[in-house]
Amino acid sequence: DTAVSQTPKYLVTQMGNDKSIKCEQNLGHDTMYWYKQDSKKFLKIMFSYNNKELIINETVPNRFSPKSPDKAHLNLHINSLELGDSAVYFCASSSTGRLDNEQFFGPGTRLTVL
């Protein structure tokens, strides 16, 4: 019973390609996030959706485009991949109905751009 799942787990691709990462949560949460973790393990928020509405859009290149078809899904599409996009991308979810607003993280997608 995976709470937050991501596909694929690993993604190896060439520079210039376009790729997508998918995220699904079965926790009934209303808010979902994308984070990027770089090689130094630093975690930075990229996007957040609340009830399918974009609420956080950090200074991310516009090659990155999130899409939330419904509250349980948040996808990330990346155009024209660059070497610097290599990282681990984590999806997370939380509920505004919970007092603690605790985030639950997916297993991560390790993206390697060659």
Next chain:
Amino acid sequence: ELKVEQNPLFLSMQEGKNYTIYCNYSTTSDRLYWYRQDPGKSLESLFVLLSNGAVKQEGRLMASLDTKARLSTLHITAAVHDLSATYFCAERTSGTYKYIFGTGTRLKVLA
């Protein structure tokens, strides 16, 4: 700029010893979180601290929050090898959905 600073960044300690990781944040945060991350794995939630003076304990780990000092601590008691991991604190800025993570503390417990 919103910041969350952890120290130390790296910690190597002997089994059986005690140590504290510090987390300083710059905003008027109303939530403070601690996570553990094992190599190649996701983040596992350890503690959520919701108010000034909050203290939570689980096994050999104890977390506390001082909102006036904008400081949270993660205390390790009698460390064991299984505690080796990277520990992150994160704060959620009041009135937002934004979570800011600290730099992480990489802990290695030597047998």
